[in-house]
Amino acid sequence: MASTEALTSAVERICRTVSGAVAIECAIAELLCETVGFDAWCALTLDPASLLPTGGFHERGVSFELASRLMEIEVRGGDAMTWPAMVRAGERVATLDRATGGDRQGSERYREVLVPAGMGHELRATFTTPSGIWGALVLLRGVGTEDFTAADMRAIEESTAGVATALRREMVLTDIAKADSIDGPGLVMLDDSLTMVEATRTGGMWLAEIDDSTDPLRQLPVALTMVANRVQASAMPVRTRVRTRTGRWLTLHADRLVATPERISVIIEPARPVEIAELIADAYGLTAREREVVRLLSSGCTRQEIARALTLSAHTVDDHIKRIFGKLEVRSRAELAAKLFYDQHAPRLATDVPVGASGWFIR
Structure with missing residues (x-):
């Protein structure tokens, strides 16, 4: 493995030269894959207020069938090493083995997602500032391989210390690349399986603009699926923000309908100043x-x-x-x-x- 100094220098170079928060995370993941080594990964940008994804890249992670189960477990909380738990504990890097005290079988995520995916070890790296979390990487190693070592964790934590500042800059301060041709709120309606049953024209257009991977099972951005999962888990309305590919912030308002509670409505609108x-x-x-x-x-x-x-x-x-x-x-x-x-x-x-x-x- 490259020295921590060399790895840090390479990460800093990515933060200076790559545009876009998700693109920065993907480049860093590829670099870490070459130096630290792992078999699968996914990247997320997060809203520090809601701790829900604002975008991401999931094509190099577990299958989308298993990812759907992972999202359900994640938003329900209670499993080991969730994003809120890591933020509260001030942990920037953690492994599932250490988080469970060596009892990975005690993790629902391990039993129902990682094992079926052929993965034996998980490391999560968060990119945080004093105000909260802006992004994260999930790194996975296959069954039969060695777990991430203390040296791996230290190298990742030290080399990525400045990534949060770059993500925050890209997500908040970077000028919009071009004006969106869409304006005004849109509505998307989901059923209990989180399948879209109908949408307004503007709602469908906003969906296509969200800077996230598309779940091929539902043809929805992963971030929106996470919001709907949170509504299902909490039975409460959820409000969060996501980003478009041009850099514009959108606000999502998700809730169950009163007359037909099996339906979840998601209003998507440009975020107000x-x-x-x-x-x-x-x-x-x-x-x-x-x-x-x-x-x-x-x-x-x-x-x-x-x-x-x-x-x-x-x-x-x-x-x-x-x-x-x-x-x-x-x-x-x-x-x-x-x-x-x-x-x-x-x-x-x-x-x-x-x-x-x-x-x-x-x-």
């Missing part, structure tokens, strides 16, 4: 108080209204705004708005589309 303000503010390294000020600024509040809402003096609010402007390298509220929401707003700003009362563009 206020919905992505927290993500973008974190990417610029703003403090908790500065994020509060940005949230209020993004809602159109005046300096006096911000002072009243946060029980601060107007002078203190001015100091916060000055520091925010410095961190984002802007000189006015207009420049701040443009920089914070460039990937969502730029195509419309260029054509002078007005903003409606909802906080989103009227068309």
